[in-house]
Amino acid sequence: MTAVDVTAIAKSYGKVEVLSDITTHFPEGSFTSLLGPSGSGKTTLLRIIAGFVIPDTGRVTIGERDVTRVPVWARNIGMVFQSYALFPHMSVADNVAFGLAQRGVKGEPARREVQRALDMVHLGGFGTRKPKQLSGGQQQRVALARAIVTRPSVLLLDEPLSALDRRLRQEMQVELLRIQRESGLTTIFVTHDQEEALTLSDKVAILDRGRIVQIGAPTEVYERPRTRFAAEFLGDTNFFTGTVADGRVSLRNGMRIATASPLPANGAPVTLAVRPEKITVATRDAAPEDGLTNRVEGAIIASLYSGTALTYEVDAAGQRFKIFAQNRDARPLARGDEVTLSWSPDHTVPIEDAP
Amino acid sequence: MKLAARTYILAVLIFLYLPIAVLIAMGFNESPLYQLPFSFSSHWYVELMSNRKLLNASWNSVLIAAITAVIATVLGTLAAVALSRRQFFGKEALRLLLLPPIAIPWLITGTAMLVFFYWTGIGRGFHAILIGHVALAIPYVVLVVGTGLTTIRADLEEAAMSLGAPPVKAFFRVTLPLLAPSIFGAALFAFAVSLDQFVVSYFLATPGSSTLPVEIYSAIRKGFTPEINAVCTILLLGSVSIFLLFTLFAKPGASRDRS
Ligand SMILES: Nc1ncnc2c1ncn2[C@@H]1O[C@H](COP(=O)(O)OP(=O)(O)O)[C@@H](O)[C@H]1O
Ligand SMILES: [Mg+2]
Numbered sequence: 001m002t003a004v005d006v007t008a009i010a011k012s013y014g015k016v017e018v019l020s021d022i023t024t025h026f027p028e029g030s031f032t033s034l035l036g037p038s039g040s041g042k043t044t045l046l047r048i049i050a051g052f053v054i055p056d057t058g059r060v061t062i063g064e065r066d067v068t069r070v071p072v073w074a075r076n077i078g079m080v081f082q083s084y085a086l087f088p089h090m091s092v093a094d095n096v097a098f099g100l101a102q103r104g105v106k107g108e109p110a111r112r113e114v115q116r117a118l119d120m121v122h123l124g125g126f127g128t129r130k131p132k133q134l135s136g137g138q139q140q141r142v143a144l145a146r147a148i149v150t151r152p153s154v155l156l157l158d159e160p161l162s163a164l165d166r167r168l169r170q171e172m173q174v175e176l177l178r179i180q181r182e183s184g185l186t187t188i189f190v191t192h193d194q195e196e197a198l199t200l201s202d203k204v205a206i207l208d209r210g211r212i213v214q215i216g217a218p219t220e221v222y223e224r225p226r227t228r229f230a231a232e233f234l235g236d237t238n239f240f241t242g243t244v245a246d247g248r249v250s251l252r253n254g255m256r257i258a259t260a261s262p263l264p265a266n267g268a269p270v271t272l273a274v275r276p277e278k279i280t281v282a283t284r285d286a287a288p289e290d291g292l293t294n295r296v297e298g299a300i301i302a303s304l305y306s307g308t309a310l311t312y313e314v315d316a317a318g319q320r321f322k323i324f325a326q327n328r329d330a331r332p333l334a335r336g337d338e339v340t341l342s343w344s345p346d347h348t349v350p351i352e353d354a355p
Numbered sequence: 356m357k358l359a360a361r362t363y364i365l366a367v368l369i370f371l372y373l374p375i376a377v378l379i380a381m382g383f384n385e386s387p388l389y390q391l392p393f394s395f396s397s398h399w400y401v402e403l404m405s406n407r408k409l410l411n412a413s414w415n416s417v418l419i420a421a422i423t424a425v426i427a428t429v430l431g432t433l434a435a436v437a438l439s440r441r442q443f444f445g446k447e448a449l450r451l452l453l454l455p456p457i458a459i460p461w462l463i464t465g466t467a468m469l470v471f472f473y474w475t476g477i478g479r480g481f482h483a484i485l486i487g488h489v490a491l492a493i494p495y496v497v498l499v500v501g502t503g504l505t506t507i508r509a510d511l512e513e514a515a516m517s518l519g520a521p522p523v524k525a526f527f528r529v530t531l532p533l534l535a536p537s538i539f540g541a542a543l544f545a546f547a548v549s550l551d552q553f554v555v556s557y558f559l560a561t562p563g564s565s566t567l568p569v570e571i572y573s574a575i576r577k578g579f580t581p582e583i584n585a586v587c588t589i590l591l592l593g594s595v596s597i598f599l600l601f602t603l604f605a606k607p608g609a610s611r612d613r614s
Contacts, residue, residue, distance in 0.1 A: 050517060072516045073525075085514035089532050098528075102519030150518065 002063035009058035033197035036207030078147030086131035093127035099150040117149035259348040278347035292342035382584030412570035420549035431496025481564040492545035503537025
């Protein structure tokens, strides 16, 4: 149970810069996700923290200890691999006992620790089995038990759930979170699945082409994306590009949009982001809701019904809107319906990078 | 059609096995001139037991094959592991250079070794044959062990290291046990390559150090008795047992299944 820090990490393979200037603090006992598309450098960063990859520049500290030059086997980490990487020639119990043996824990004390770890992942009765006699989900739990039984300083997981089917995956997310809370291990979790990252994490770090573009609590990164990439990667977003005019943003089609966030000086170009579920769509005759002071009129051009929810596409003076609505109304809106869109300035977020 | 295919296969099998069957049978025939009618006798096996030359050559053959198997397996396994798991300078060149010797005719390899050993002062004899056989067997070991290694995921060793095992320990505790069937198969292969080897042995043998194939060859040239059949039968038995053991242990994927 220790904080982990990476400072000014950079790594290139040949001419390809895989990571550049990564500085992040992973607080003691926290659950942080490294989230990004394939090839963004998540695995490389995790393997640098683990010690499998030596960074070109920068430092890795685990607790007070600078481990940048310390090899993997002396770092006291726990790691869960995407492929589970269980030792096929050893029983489940021997797999879990492997790390204890490296630390000189043998015999009865080791047996007790192994049993405790297997109980923790609900596999108490499976110690004598061979890995291949277990299902994928069970193997993943053995891998988790093996990684935490040694009480590592940090638990590292590289897309551990991506090989599981959807239902099992959701079950394992709950399990993983429970085990992480019980053990209090500082945890770093690599995933390319934004929902998984938002569900599990205390903090989400979004990687884009070898840089952390934003790091923060799930609500923070989702509600207040700082870049177009972060906004798009975490879910659907409506973007409006215009210029600042008297505390609002003027679009080319004449729309004026208010935001609760500070804006640059008059005349500066700015892009605003609004999540599709933040926009209320109503027929023209409906009474306006309080606080939703951004209002535009338009017409439905597409309506997608999916049971619990509806996805609408709306055209308003040439600007396209995507909207998610709960399936609550007597009749879903249909193509051609005239509607009023309204949303709060609080949910209207200026993003930092160029439009 | 079916009948034709069956007849064809039968013909091939007869063509392959009949001479061997005759060879074995004649070892048990009393006549020194291979005359019929057949009359069973173990006379030639008894004679063989007092034929110092053939016995000595047999002992040399088995000893050289055993030592070759051990040395070639250790060196070849190290090479295979380095080629599949480690990064080092000249790796691709080494990978490319290790396999062609399998395709080079033994006559050429043998001549080259004879010249090279003469030139460097290694000379001929037991030690020269041994060096030659080890060199011949290593590529086969690299091939067999290398194939075995491809079935063992590299992240198993990484998992062991993440749990606190230094690389050498991770190798011995995780990769080596999984690789054992392939290594055993490779050792049998190396043993067989050495035991069957004629050309290189013939070039490098000296009077006391000749191997069984060389001795049989010179016996045949001088005129011989069914003792040769007896010794061939024993050699055949040994080779076939090794082949059976090999197919038993070095099945593709055996390293993964055998746990
Ligand atoms: N050992 C390596 N040699 C060369 N390129 C590598 C190596 N490891 C990773 N890369 C490259 O670095 C980039 C980031 O890889 P990775 O960290 O695996 O991304 P992610 O896990 O986010 O998918 C990729 O373009 C990949 O091809
Ligand atoms: Mg990855």
